[in-house]
Amino acid sequence: MTGVFRRQGRRRKAVSVLVAAALIALSGCGARAVTGDFSPGPASSGQAAGAPPVAPVAWKPCPDVIADVGQGQADARFSYSCGTVTVPQDWAKPTGPTFQLELLRVRSKNQTNRIGSLLVNPGGPGASGLGLAVDLAGSIPAAVTGRFDLVGFDPRGIGRSAPVRCIPNPVKDQSTEQTVDPVSQSEFDQQVTLSKRIGQLCQQAYPNTLGLFSTEQTARDLDAIRAGVGDSKITYLGFSYGTELGAVYAHLFPANIRAFVLDGAVDPQLTSVQSSEGQAAGFEKAFSNFAADCQQHAGSCPIGPDARGTVKRLLQQLKTNPIPLPDGRKLTDGLAFTGVIQALYAKSLWPVMASAVAETLSGSPQRLLQLADEYNGRQQDGSYNNEVDANTTVNCDDDSETLTVDKVRQLQSQWRSKYPLMGAPLAMSLLGCVVWPTKRDPYQIGAATGAPPIVVVGTTNDPATPYQNTARLAKLLGTGVVLTWQGEGHTAYPQTQCIRTAVDDYLIDGKVPAPNTICPNN
Known part of the structure; x- marks a missing residue:
């Protein structure tokens, strides 16, 4: 399976060994410069010709959803509502079958001078955005929630949005218990066999749609969500894999961006081997x-x-x-x-x-x-959420790299020497996509030509999305501005005052951090 390490949730990155082995110039923090175009001007269509118009979201109370994704932690300062957006299963066939995407809106009861919606994504791929909206509402400054509706969404295949479920709980148990570093050939071959079985199970469960859960399809969904919530331009906060999704969106729909914060940068230019080795180094350092x-x-x-x-x-x-x-x-x-x-x-x-x-x-x-x-994502009753299924599916749908089982075996040995604790498991994380059975759908990458400045946040000791990705992603976008936290762990906002101030000023007023702003670890 594609490894846990490639799955990058906002506060953690999950999966298992096989699923987790198969499933990162000093300027003062207060400085501000560069102001982008934050006017609400018209959005570009950018979607496939013939795509039906997106209906406005019909928001309704949803206490059952809040009790589920928020563990019952509704906050009296906010109102909560849910809605849906309908999108084509395949944006290349916009009038064909559809998926229904689930959204959750958190609105401050003290909201004034509303700017619009702040769409949030926790990463993964596989993590639910509904819970993130509930969680963030209680942790980010009231200055932000007082001006924006927080809107979390479950991307296609995830959570409540046509969730991919193709790996039975006993198989997940089996994969999570696999040895972290199969040294003998028989141990290695057993994991190859299990990875093939997982791919076959998913292909059998979704014979016609398994290849439709790619990041590019989701990026086009994101623009439909923007239209559904009524924003002419999008304001977006993406963590970890959410930065990858954001980068694909920014390339496809640069004119539709109002403000973009990408925290815990993934470099979409990297191959799966390069990405996995970067994480091996990052976790080894951590x-x-x-x-x-x-x-x-x-x-x-x-x-x-x-x-x-x-x-x-x-x-x-x-x-x-x-x-x-x-x-x-x-x-x-x-x-x-x-x-x-x-x-x-x-x-x-x-x-x-x-x-x-x-x-x-x-x-x-x-x-x-x-x-x-x-x-x-294992519950006390032995069941799992669908993060493993979705993470594997999305990563493998996106992966265009051609590897062999023998090459994975070679990398396992090489990385074991270079990264004694983390190297072999990260090499094994490549195995799932090597044997993945469905056709791939790699996303487009490139500059966000015409977009306003995009803030790319990096943490110097981030193990899951190594810090060197930050400048690379900013450069790829062309309009990226690097904001650095000299800290430990995965992602930065809203953990420190310096980062909070920089991000909040940008989201609310369009004040872009001075290039290469560095926030100290305090």
């Missing part, structure tokens, strides 16, 4: 930073001072002697590794991971298993 922090605070770190050696020892033990679990599963090296990966998405989780590793070594694996299950 773990080294964690280990150094553990060594520096060895007295309070339960696996200090040699955190790397301790984690390596645990993985070796679990590969040989997995720990039986009350539900019949076993904590394998694959699940333990996934729990470690989950904690590298945010520095606040480092102490949790250190304690979880220590507890597992003492025979109590519950906390490390919980991290892994959260990462994989």
Whole structure:
């Protein structure tokens, strides 16, 4: 399966070992320069000829949805409503069968001088945008929610929007428990066989539509959503994979952009091999930073001072002697590794991971298993959400690179030497798309010619979307302006005052950060 590492959610990036191994000039923060065209002028059609007009969204109360995606955490300061937008299944055949996309709107009860909708995407691919809108409403400044409706959407194939479900729960359990680094040929061949089976299951479940969940199709959906919410130009906040989706949209519909913030940049020019190796380096660096922090605070770190050696020892033990679990599963090296990966998405989780590793070594694996299950989208009843299915499908639909199983095996060995902890799993993350059965639909990439300045946010120690992607994406867009946070973890907004101020001023007033603005890690 395409790996977890290529799946980039806003606060974490999920999947499993196979699914997670098969499933980143100093200027003052207050400085502002460059003002783009933030006028609401007419949008360009840009869609396929013959596409039917988009009907306005009919918003309705949806307490059941809020209870589901928001875990019941409705905030009295906001009103919530849901609606749908209908789009062609295939934008090349605009009058053919359709998908219905689910939207959720969060509106402040104190909203004044409304600018429009702020469309948000959490990344993945596979993460639901409905929950993101609920979550962001309570965490971003009131200055933003007071001027915009927050609108989250589930992209096609995800969450409540014609969700792809083709991998049975027992198969997901099997894939998540696979060894993180299949050294023997028989172990490797077993994972090849399982990846092929997953591809076949998905092809059988969606014989005519499996290739229609690509990023370019979704980018065209995004413009339909813009029209459906009544905005002549789009205001968009995309995290992680949401930056990739945003980049494709910006190339296709540059004239339809009012303001774009892309946080946790993906470089869409990279091949799948280049992207996976970049993540191998990023996660290796993040773990080294964690280990150094553990060594520096060895007295309070339960696996200090040699955190790397301790984690390596645990993985070796679990590969040989997995720990039986009350539900019949076993904590394998694959699940333990996934729990470690989950904690590298945010520095606040480092102490949790250190304690979880220590507890597992003492025979109590519950906390490390919980991290892994959260990462994989596994519920307590043994069911999974559809993030794994969607992540695999979208990534493989997008992937135009021609690889062989033998090449993956070579990369596994090479990257194991270059990135001792993370290299082999990242190489294995390529396997799913190598054997993916359906026709690919790679997206168009290029400049956003005619778009206003687009803010591209990067975190210097982001493991999932390495920092070097930030400048590359800004350059590709042509109108990109780099905003840097010297921090740890995946994505930056709205974690620090400096980043919040820069992004909020841009979204509300069109004040673009001075080029190469750097926000310190405080």
